[in-house]
Amino acid sequence: MSLQKKNVVIIGGSFAGLSAAHYFLRHVLPSLPYKGDYHLNIVDTSKDFMYRFATPRAVVSAKLMPTSNFFFPIADAFQQYNSKTYTFINAKAVAIDTSARTITLNYEKTGAEPHELSYHALALATGTRTLSPLFSLHTTRDGAEDALKELHKRLPQARSILISGGGPTGVETAGGLGEYLNGRTSWFLSKNKKSQVKIRLLSGGKKILPRLRPAIAKQAEKYLAQVGVEVIHGRRAISSRDHDDGTTTVVLENGEVITTDIYIPAAGVQPNTEWLPHTLLNEKGYIHTNRVTLRVDDAGPRVYALGDVGSYTAGGVLDMYVAVPVALTNMKRDLLAAITSENGVPKGKDTPYKPNLSETQLVPVGRGRGVGAFRGWRLPSLVVWFIKGRKYMLNTVAVEIHSGSKWDKERI
Numbered sequence: 328m329s330l331q332k333k334n335v336v337i338i339g340g341s342f343a344g345l346s347a348a349h350y351f352l353r354h355v356l357p358s359l360p361y362k363g364d365y366h367l368n369i370v371d372t373s374k375d376f377m378y379r380f381a382t383p384r385a386v387v388s389a390k391l392m393p394t395s396n397f398f399f400p401i402a403d404a405f406q407q408y409n410s411k412t413y414t415f416i417n418a419k420a421v422a423i424d425t426s427a428r429t430i431t432l433n434y435e436k437t438g439a440e441p442h443e444l445s446y447h448a449l450a451l452a453t454g455t456r457t458l459s460p461l462f463s464l465h466t467t468r469d470g471a472e473d474a475l476k477e478l479h480k481r482l483p484q485a486r487s488i489l490i491s492g493g494g495p496t497g498v499e500t501a502g503g504l505g506e507y508l509n510g511r512t513s514w515f516l517s518k519n520k521k522s523q524v525k526i527r528l529l530s531g532g533k534k535i536l537p538r539l540r541p542a543i544a545k546q547a548e549k550y551l552a553q554v555g556v557e558v559i560h561g562r563r564a565i566s567s568r569d570h571d572d573g574t575t576t577v578v579l580e581n582g583e584v585i586t587t588d589i590y591i592p593a594a595g596v597q598p599n600t601e602w603l604p605h606t607l608l609n610e611k612g613y614i615h616t617n618r619v620t621l622r623v624d625d626a627g628p629r630v631y632a633l634g635d636v637g638s639y640t641a642g643g644v645l646d647m648y649v650a651v652p653v654a655l656t657n658m659k660r661d662l663l664a665a666i667t668s669e670n671g672v673p674k675g676k677d678t679p680y681k682p683n684l685s686e687t688q689l690v691p692v693g694r695g696r697g698v699g700a701f702r703g704w705r706l707p708s709l710v711v712w713f714i715k716g717r718k719y720m721l722n723t724v725a726v727e728i729h730s731g732s733k734w735d736k737e738r739i
Contacts, residue, residue, distance in 0.1 A: 332366040334445055335658075336430060338420050339452035339599075340371030340401045341379075341464075342728055343634025343647050347450050349731030350655045352408050359662060367413040368444060369401070370432065374417050375468045376401050378725040380644075382462045383499035383691075385475055386591070387507045391694075394472050396721055399729040407731075416444075420453075421602050425626045436467075447665075448629040448658055451603075451614055455596035455635045455642075462496055462593065481573065481589055482508070486524055489577055489587040491564040492594030493530030494537070495690045498547055500593055501528040502692035505554030511693060526556045527587075529579070531563040531594065536698070538688050543698045543705060550692040550708075564592065598636050613638040620677045621654040628671055629661045639680065644724065646683045652738035653680040678739055691716035 335351060337344050348369045356362050375398045384392035402415050421441070422431035429443040457463040460474040482504075490501050508524040528535070528551065534544040535558060548558050567577045567590055575590040598612045607625055609615050616623055616637040623630040631654045635642040640650065656678040664673035689699035689711050697711030706714075714720070727733035 331364070333364050333447035334366055334368055335448045335450075335662075336368045336370065336444060336446040337450045337452060338370050338430065339450075339454055339634070339636075340369060340373065340376055340415075341452070341454045341634070342644055343454065343636075343651065344369065344371065344450070344452035345376060345401070345404060345728055345731070346647065346651045346734060347452055347633055347655060348405070348413070350651055350734045351658070352405075352412060353731065353734055354737040355655055355659045355662070356412060358659060360666065365412075365447070365662075368416055368446075369405070369413065370416045370418055370420055370430070370444075371401060372417070372419045372435075373464050373467050374401060375399060375464075376404070376729055377464045377468070377471065378719075378721065378728070379463050380724070381719040381721060383496055384503055384694075384719060386461050386478065386500050387503040389475065389479055391503075391507075392719070394468070394475065397719075397725065398468050399725070404729050404731065419602075423603060423626075425604075425607075425630075428627065448631075448662060449626070450631045450633055450654065450658070451623065451636060452633040453599040453636050455598050457496070457596055458592040458594070461591065463596075478589070478591075485588040487587045488524060488526045488589045488591065489529065489575075489585055490527070490591045490593055491529040491531075491577070492592065493528065493532060493535035493558070493560075494594070495688060497528055497530075497593035498535055498551070498690055498692065500591060501526060501556045502547075502551055502554060502696075503694070505551065505556040506693035506695075509555035511554055511695070524555065527585075528556055528558045529562045529564060529594075530558055530560045533560055535560075536688070536690060539686065539690075539698070539700060540705075543700060547690060547692055547698045550696050550698070554693055564594070567592070596635070596642075600636060609638045611638075619679050620657050621650060621680050622657065629658065629665070631658060640682065641684075643683075643687075644728075645687055648733070649683050650680055651734070653678050656739045689715040691719075 337347050378397040381397040418432040418434050421433045429445050433441045490497050505526050536544040563580045564577050565580045569575050577585045614632040614637050616632040616639040618639045623632050634647050640646050660673040665671050685702040686700045691697040696708045697716045699706045699711045
């Protein structure tokens with residue numbers, strides 16, 4: 328690659344990062360004059376894209392959801408493009424110099440010396456991580472697989488399980504484990520009276536599934552009860568300690584202490600922004616993002632934030648679908664302006680981002696039931712099962728994101 332190339336850098340190889348990379352190669356790069364002057368660099372610490380939506384079922388059993396079903400090699404996704412137009416870099420971004428416009432990369436896995444990568448345009452799409460390595464990548468695929476294997480060894484002997492988090496991850500995990508370990512009652516019974524494993528789900532609020540209306544959340548709670556899961560509202564875990572006998576003590580914010588055979592934290596996420604300066608972050612550690620253009624104004628020209636790591640979004644793949652075309656269209660305008668405009672500012676109006684705020688969420692509770700809504704319409708359990716509960720959309724969403732087929736057409 329020529330030293331004169333203008334590097335377009337995307338940090339992150341998950342939902343938003345892969346989508347941005349595909350969109351750039353398909354719709355931005357071909358529209359640029361002197362397109363041979365640009366080179367896309369995709370940077371991620373993992374060689375694999377983890378389709379994390381499938382992890383609640385993987386937690387239940389490797390037979391029900393083997394890891395081979397939801398890990399996809401990132402490099403394979405880009406073999407469809409001219410290899411001279413992009414590079415996948417398996418490294419960790421550890422620092423940024425917004426004045427020099429460079430990213431420092433650390434090659435922990437190979438032992439190579441760190442080096443600086445200059446950028447002409449930059450998309451930050453590092454995402455968030457869950458507290459537990461069961462539900463998101465903390466390091467590599469091996470780390471996630473090791474965590475799942477360790478849990479699966481312990482499940483057959485467990486007589487009590489505590490799960491913290493009343494969101495979709497917690498509910499799906501609790502429902503899946505309840506059905507797998509305790510069986511399921513008939514449609515006419517509200518509780519499983521013969522539960523072999525005591526499963527409790529801590530809900531920090533007054534109801535589970537806070538993005539869905541109370542009636543839908545209540546139905547999910549009924550389904551949980553049918554597989555032997557007790558929901559405890561208004562309780563949050565603040566710390567935990569593992570013991571030599573394999574049990575875990577969990578301390579709740581009200582001072583209550585619970586000892587359980589298995590503890591699964593499934594509440595909350597943390598943004599992957601430790602390597603960024605505080606001047607680019609809000610008080611919660613998310614990248615401070617222009618809510619209209621999706622630029623990171625404080626980082627200088629041609630820098631953007633995409634996906635859950637940005638302060639502009641409440642998170643979720645549907646909102647990411649809205650954001651990617653906006654950010655990449657504005658990137659294209661900025662790249663063209665850098666060539667044609669004296670001050671580098673594009674003429675006309677930016678493409679504005681409008682968040683997807685509709686009530687949309689699908690939550691399987693076990694393999695046969697579920698609750699949810701789509702764009703404000705409540706969905707029957709059978710529909711939730713058909714769309715998500717059967718295969719967790721591995722053949723649709725996972726493939727579309729990895730292959731880039733979601734972005735076959737330019738969206739703006």
